[in-house]
Amino acid sequence: MIPFDDILAGLDLLFQTEALLYLVxxxxxxxxxxxxxxxSGANAAALVLPFSIGLSTEVSLILMAxxxxxxxxxxxxPAILMxxxxxxxxxxxxVDGYPMARAGKAELAIGIARMASSLGGxxxxxxxxxxxxxxxxxxLGFGAREMFVVALFGLxxxxxxxxxxxxxxxxxxxxxxxxxxxxxxxxxxxxxxxMGFLGLYDSVPFVPALIGLFAITQMFLLAPRKYLLDPRxxxxxxxxxxxxxxxxxxxxxxxxxxxxxxxxxxxxxTIGLLLGCIPGVGTAVANFISYGETKRRSKDPSxxxxxxxxxxxASEACDNAVTGGTMVPTMTLGIPGSGTAAVMLGALYLHGxxxxxxxxxxxxxxxxxxxxxxxxxxxxxxxxxxxxxxPLAQIIKVKPSILTPIVLMLCVIGAxxxxxxxxxxxxxxxxxxxxxxxxxxxxxxxxLVLALILGPIAENNFMRAWLLSNGEPxxxxxxxxxxxxxxxFFITVAAQIxxxxxxxxSDQDTVLTGSDA
Amino acid sequence: xxxxRDRVEGDEPTASMQGPVSAPASxxxxxxxxxxxxxxxxxxxxxxxxGPLWTVVRTLNAWxxxxxxxVYTGAFWVSISDxxxxxxxxxxxxIVLLLGFVTFGVVADLVKRARGTALEEVVEDDxxxxxxxxxxxxxxxxxxxxxxxxxxxxxxxxLYVMPTLGYYETTAVYITVLFALLGLRRPLVLFPTVAATxxxxxxxxxxxxxxRTPSGPWIG
Numbered sequence: 001m002i003p004f005d006d007i008l009a010g011l012d013l014l015f016q017t018e019a020l021l022y023l024v025x026x027x028x029x030x031x032x033x034x035x036x037x038x039x040s041g042a043n044a045a046a047l048v049l050p051f052s053i054g055l056s057t058e059v060s061l062i063l064m065a066x067x068x069x070x071x072x073x074x075x076x077x078p079a080i081l082m083x084x085x086x087x088x089x090x091x092x093x094x095v096d097g098y099p100m101a102r103a104g105k106a107e108l109a110i111g112i113a114r115m116a117s118s119l120g121g122x123x124x125x126x127x128x129x130x131x132x133x134x135x136x137x138x139x140l141g142f143g144a145r146e147m148f149v150v151a152l153f154g155l156x157x158x159x160x161x162x163x164x165x166x167x168x169x170x171x172x173x174x175x176x177x178x179x180x181x182x183x184x185x186x187x188x189x190x191x192x193x194x195m196g197f198l199g200l201y202d203s204v205p206f207v208p209a210l211i212g213l214f215a216i217t218q219m220f221l222l223a224p225r226k227y228l229l230d231p232r233x234x235x236x237x238x239x240x241x242x243x244x245x246x247x248x249x250x251x252x253x254x255x256x257x258x259x260x261x262x263x264x265x266x267x268x269x270t271i272g273l274l275l276g277c278i279p280g281v282g283t284a285v286a287n288f289i290s291y292g293e294t295k296r297r298s299k300d301p302s303x304x305x306x307x308x309x310x311x312x313x314a315s316e317a318c319d320n321a322v323t324g325g326t327m328v329p330t331m332t333l334g335i336p337g338s339g340t341a342a343v344m345l346g347a348l349y350l351h352g353x354x355x356x357x358x359x360x361x362x363x364x365x366x367x368x369x370x371x372x373x374x375x376x377x378x379x380x381x382x383x384x385x386x387x388x389x390x391p392l393a394q395i396i397k398v399k400p401s402i403l404t405p406i407v408l409m410l411c412v413i414g415a416x417x418x419x420x421x422x423x424x425x426x427x428x429x430x431x432x433x434x435x436x437x438x439x440x441x442x443x444x445x446x447x448l449v450l451a452l453i454l455g456p457i458a459e460n461n462f463m464r465a466w467l468l469s470n471g472e473p474x475x476x477x478x479x480x481x482x483x484x485x486x487x488x489f490f491i492t493v494a495a496q497i498x499x500x501x502x503x504x505x506s507d508q509d510t511v512l513t514g515s516d517a
Numbered sequence: 518x519x520x521x522r523d524r525v526e527g528d529e530p531t532a533s534m535q536g537p538v539s540a541p542a543s544x545x546x547x548x549x550x551x552x553x554x555x556x557x558x559x560x561x562x563x564x565x566x567x568g569p570l571w572t573v574v575r576t577l578n579a580w581x582x583x584x585x586x587x588v589y590t591g592a593f594w595v596s597i598s599d600x601x602x603x604x605x606x607x608x609x610x611x612i613v614l615l616l617g618f619v620t621f622g623v624v625a626d627l628v629k630r631a632r633g634t635a636l637e638e639v640v641e642d643d644x645x646x647x648x649x650x651x652x653x654x655x656x657x658x659x660x661x662x663x664x665x666x667x668x669x670x671x672x673x674x675x676l677y678v679m680p681t682l683g684y685y686e687t688t689a690v691y692i693t694v695l696f697a698l699l700g701l702r703r704p705l706v707l708f709p710t711v712a713a714t715x716x717x718x719x720x721x722x723x724x725x726x727x728x729r730t731p732s733g734p735w736i737g
Contacts, residue, residue: 051726167622174615175586178593178608185604192608193596216672223699224646224664279732405695406714408672412679417728427677434585434667440645441582459607 003133003364007356010368011341013058014376019369020140026063026376027384030070034086035078036228039218041087042339042446046214048409049207049346050414057351058366061344062373068340070378072320073117077392080109080312089319092287096304096311103307107246111254112309113316114385116265119258120317121378123269124276126326129371132328139332144464145476147333149485151458154279154335156492158447161285166496168443176451177458179204186460192355202455205347208424212431213445214339215411220436222400234504251386257309264294264310265317272318276325279450290318319381320378327374331360331367336453337423339446345369345453350418479487566654579626586619667698683733689715 013019029048033039045064052060075087080097093113100109142150155177159169182193183203194200222228252386258265263424268290277455294314313470316447326337334355336342348355354365360367415428435445577584590612597605649660673689693711700705722728 051728054727149528167618167625170618171582171586171615171622173694174611174618175589178590178611178615181608181611182593185600185607187603188601190600192600192604193593195596220665220669223668224661226700399700400701401696401701402710404668404699405692408668408695409692409718412672412676413684413688413722413728413730416731420729422676422680429669429672429676436665436669437581437585441579443582462607 001133002130002139003368006133006360006364007129007368007372009365010370013365013369014062015186017450018055019059019062019373020376022059022063023373023377024384026066026068027070027380028066028388030072031074031385031388031407032070032395033067034071035395036086039071039086040214040339041068042343043218044071045343046210047410047414049210049343049350050418052347053350053418057348057353057363058369061366061418062198064344065370065373066339066377067458068323068344069121069320070420071340072121072236072323073114073316073381074392076113076117076312076316076319077110079315080113080356081106081463083233089287089322091316092291092315093312093319095291095315096306097310099305099307100312101355103348105307107250108253108257109307109312110389112258112356113254114251114382115248115254115258116313116316118321118378118381119265120269120272121320121323121381122375123266123317124273124321125327125371125375125378127273128324128327129368129375132331132367132371133360136332139357140361142333142337142357142481143479144461144468145482146479146485148458148461148465148476149482149489150333150335151454151461152328153485153489153492155447155451155454155458156489156496157278158450160492160496165442166500169447172438172443172445173447173451176448177455179209179448180452180455181459186456188462195380197423199421199427204452205418205421205424205427206349206452207418208428209431209452210343210429210449211411211415212433213435214343215407216428216432217435217439219408219411220432221439223404228398228400228403230420237485243331248386251382255382258313261310261313264313268314268317269321272321273325274440276322277328279329279337286322287315287318290314320381324371324374327371330355331371333357334359334457336450339449342446342449342453354444357407365371374388375486380391405419413480451506560715581622583619583623586615591613664699668695671698679731681733683736684730685715685719685736686733688718 014023029044030041033041045067048062048067052063055063060177071087072089075085075090076093076097079085079090079094080101082101083098085091085094085095097109097113099131155173159173160166161169173473180203180335182200184194184201191201199205271290271293272286273291291304291311291314294310295301297303298308298310322338326341329335329337330341330344334345334357336345344503345355348359353359411428411432412425416422417424418424435448438445438448465476477486582697593608594612597608635636646661646665649657671694675687689711692714693707696707696710701710722730
């Protein structure tokens with residue numbers, strides 16, 4: 001059943017001055033962080049999270065939605081102009097975007113990216129609006145064993161797709177599970193390795209952990225750098241901004257060019273939506289799959305990689321469609337679909353809302369307001385993207401020497417301010433150091449973040465299912481739903497092992513040929 | 518296998534002179550050589566230090582996450598050793614899995630090293646600080662990591678004194694020191710920036726957002 005009442009109530013919540021202002025503010029902030037290489041929507045969302053405590057639940061989530069949509073699109077700008085993807089998702093955009101820019105068609109490429117992002121976002125959210133209610137009803141029927149396998153599956157997928165090593169992803173995810181277990185045991189209430197900190201008794205406070213792992217870690221990485229961007233590249237970016245008239249012409253041409261490929265827009269958005277629904281798949285993988293599929297079906301695949309319009313459309317439409325897709329597991333199961341979605345769950349915790357299958361029932365209008373916010377944000381990408389093109393080119397000139405101290409200060413105060421807790425502030429810094437050590441050694445932090453959420457879900461549901469099973473392991477395989485999920489889980493694991501073995505072989509080949517040469 | 522390792526170690530100086538292409542060991546000096554987020558390509562003019570001490574340092578450096586995991590899981594294991602199974606079995610299972618993946622990585626790393634290829638723990642260059650040109654040894658390592666380490670330490674001190682001295686007092690000192698450390702040194706730029714940051718943060722926290730900042734003996 002599509003809950004039209006909730007959708008209408010959500011519309012009401014969204015079309016308040018405050019909500020719309022924060023949506024636009026978030027979108028602008030998303031543009032800024034999307035353009036900056038190394039920053040992502042998750043960084044910015046984690047930073048504003050503690051300060052959004054004074055806002056209502058839906059407004060703070062709408063703010064995050066704006067950041068999310070803005071960052072998803074804006075990553076394409078540096079990818080096209082200088083082959084440096086501003087976000088992981090934009091890597092596939094660079095494949096054809098950068099050759100177009102080299103050929104003097106940067107404006108058109110950005111125009112196409114803008115339109116494709118907008119369309120992909122709108123299409124995907126419209127579908128999500130229609131299906132999330134029925135899917136939520138389905139999720140309500142999930143028992144402990146189903147939730148346990150879903151959590152397990154989510155973790156495996158995240159470890160598999162984030163970063164380039166499954167092992168490093170798994171180490172990160174398991175470390176997250178262990179940190180999440182530093183709490184009172186859900187069965188016996190005995191504290192486990194809490195070191196006497198009362199703040200750990202419930203479980204690790206999630207928001208300080210987010211601030212540390214996303215924002216503080218990034219600042220430590222930034223501290224020694226002189227520039228955010230190579231100044232030559234930054235100069236090139238500002239040169240690339242024409243006047244308003246040129247911008248409008250480019251907008252129009254971008255729209256027309258994109259509309260000439262309706263099938264590609266539709267297919268790429270569908271791929272993005274479907275893959276976005278799988279927790280953790282993220283845009284980096286989905287975009288390349290969409291790109292590859294479009295290339296494979298093209299009549300003339302040789303044009304790809306040399307500035308084909310279809311390539312940009314395939315990547316960007318998929319990119320923003322993933323954003324909508326990630327909302328499905330986030331809202332129906334309380335399992336975050338991506339880093340930014342994890343921060344959105346953090347916002348729910350902050351406002352005392354327990355994410356999970358019931359959230360669509362208890363907070364339906366708020367959740368639909370967030371989805372509608374994403375829809376409006378996707379539409380606003382077009383006009384705002386043009387208005388902000390020139391200011392954005394200036395912002396990338398900010399030096400880390402100014403940015404780092406201010407952001408670090410905001411992180412410390414933000415972590416403290418949530419509940420006036422020095423423990424939380426210290427925890428954020430500790431997570432910042434941990435995240436830094438992981439990042440400089442090539443371990444992705446996103447699996448750890450998601451494991452902090454999934455850990456308690458996995459443990460509690462496993463224990464409940466174990467009690468229900470009366471010690472009979474077959475209970476864990478006892479329903480069609482759970483069997484289906486187990487098969488998904490084992491397929492993922494098998495695919496990973498296969499991939500690793502294959503990579504090892506090709507590694508060895510290169511080593512051998514390398515030493516021969 | 519031992520013979521191959523010897524060959525590799527013998528090749529070390531040549532490798533570092535030629536650049537990073539076939540650099541066998543873990544140190545950043547060799548691993549990053551030409552392209553490390555640095556804007557200008559650099560070529561090493563000195564020979565990187567070798568010897569047992571440096572091998573240990575490089576190994577520890579390459580296995581930093583492994584070390585963190587070992588210490589953390591060890592402490593965790595000991596602290597839950599008295600708990601009943603109901604409470605402790607789940608973390609124990611996670612620890613065993615975690616150690617499994619870590620051991621697998623270490624073994625793979627050792628095998629790779631014995632074969633003379635690069636270490637397992639290679640990282641995207643973008644994330645690492647640029648490498649000082651043509652210098653090696655501890656001073657070069659310090660030069661490279663100085664800003665990050667000091668930023669971390671200053672932040673810890675900031676957090677430590679803020680409860681006593683209050684938000685505005687400590688923050689003014691904190692951002693001044695950090696701005697200066699990270700390269701904003703001209704007083705005519707530095708002090709107005711500090712003043713602007715303080716005013717904006719006061720407006721933002723005290724006036725707009727209503728964030729309760731810790732009060733000190735003088736302000737707040």
